[in-house]
Amino acid sequence: MPARRKAAAAAALGLTALALCAAPASAHGSMGDPVSRVAQCYAEGPESPESAACKAAVAAGGTQALYDWNGIRIGDAAGRHRQLIPDGELCSAGNEEFKGLDLARADWPATSVHAGSYTFRYRVTAPHKGTFTVYATKPGYDPSKPLAWSGLDLEHPVATATDPVPSGGFYTFTGTLPERSGRHLLYAVWQRSDSPEAFYSCSDVDFGGGSGGTAPAPSAPAPSASAPSDEQIADGADKSTIEHHGHGDDDASTSAEPSATAPVNRPRAAGASADLAETGASAGTSYLAVGGAAALAAGSAVLFVSVRRRAAGGGHPR
Known part of the structure; x- marks a missing residue:
């Protein structure tokens, strides 16, 4: 897969993860x-x-x-x-x-x-x-x-x-x-x-x-x-x-918790951030947010490097 497509895929993965974690309870x-x-x-x-x-x-x-x-x-x-x-x-x-x-x-x-x-x-x-x-x-x-x-x-x-x-x-x-x-x-x-x-x-x-x-x-x-x-x-x-x-x-x-096996009482985890509390998202979504942000950042970095290399060699991204 060309570098540009890899970057786009990584960025899309990151955006998907971020969209999922943004859904409030x-x-x-x-x-x-x-x-x-x-x-x-x-x-x-x-x-x-x-x-x-x-x-x-x-x-x-x-x-x-x-x-x-x-x-x-x-x-x-x-x-x-x-x-x-x-x-x-x-x-x-x-x-x-x-x-x-x-x-x-x-x-x-x-x-x-x-x-x-x-x-x-x-x-x-x-x-x-x-x-x-x-x-x-x-x-x-x-x-x-x-x-x-x-x-x-x-x-x-x-x-x-x-x-x-x-x-x-x-x-x-x-x-x-x-x-x-x-x-x-x-x-x-x-x-x-x-x-x-x-x-x-x-x-x-x-x-x-x-x-x-x-x-x-x-x-x-x-x-x-x-x-x-x-x-x-x-x-x-x-x-x-x-x-x-x-x-x-x-x-x-x-629906915030679709699992049929989840417990009735769901106290907020001690590590949940203030932003999650404000949106109503569960503490578990913080891991998804981090992963999504990381994937998005990685994709953007790969795309940036690819464009710089092509520019230096006189080529054009396709």
């Missing part, structure tokens, strides 16, 4: 109505939340989880939600970063609801095809105890929607809330169909008429819930480690 939303715990706490302000529950969540897991409000996900879920997420960790999807959301408390800010038809609004920052499924806790739910899969009425979802059309930053779909009283929780699963990636959220709701299950009523009424505004989302985007725009419905490659 995809994470794209959370329930907006009834507002999820993470979205509620983000709306209150990560640095100084107002409610006791959100303050406790920050104390347990830090503020970064709130800036990453649209990132409660498993990249390789592929419908294996119960297999991958342990009891007591449903709200965090087994992710250490979001462990503050799993706190069993009866004072999470709650959305007032009643039995019957309900319009759900899922706040999305990057649309993808897939199915939304929303489950309600069973009668007798006790918010002061860790949430387990057995506490959800999995046989009777309160809402399902496949490929709803996003509008105004939300997916909107309808469902039917069951007869309940007091405080309960709605658990939403968004399973993409163009990727194994799935997203999860917990929304606290209050049907009225009691404290909910056998949990003691809080000493003071829990504050009403409210979703973050577009302005709040934009203001905090630069502090997020999560992709906020994505690549649209047809790009299945935006």
Whole structure:
């Protein structure tokens, strides 16, 4: 192979590697109505939340989880939600970063609801095809105890929607809330169909008429819930480690961890750079970045030397 072709091949390899490593981790939303715990706490302000529950969540897991409000996900879920997420960790999807959301408390800010038809609004920052499924806790739910899969009425979802059309930053779909009283929780699963990636959220709701299950009523009424505004989302985007725009419905490659054998909890490696943290890329991609840069540099060097030699000999690169 002529030197010029070798250089071009090396440069192309480097560019391909760099393009691959530049793809940030995809994470794209959370329930907006009834507002999820993470979205509620983000709306209150990560640095100084107002409610006791959100303050406790920050104390347990830090503020970064709130800036990453649209990132409660498993990249390789592929419908294996119960297999991958342990009891007591449903709200965090087994992710250490979001462990503050799993706190069993009866004072999470709650959305007032009643039995019957309900319009759900899922706040999305990057649309993808897939199915939304929303489950309600069973009668007798006790918010002061860790949430387990057995506490959800999995046989009777309160809402399902496949490929709803996003509008105004939300997916909107309808469902039917069951007869309940007091405080309960709605658990939403968004399973993409163009990727194994799935997203999860917990929304606290209050049907009225009691404290909910056998949990003691809080000493003071829990504050009403409210979703973050577009302005709040934009203001905090630069502090997020999560992709906020994505690549649209047809790009299945935006799933960050396609391996079916990867562990649920994926803490960032100690050697990950600040640039990787800002883009949401995993620490493992740093090796690819280095390799891509090296290949690109090598290709450029070979091409430069080839051109210099031909110029010195009066020839022209072909």
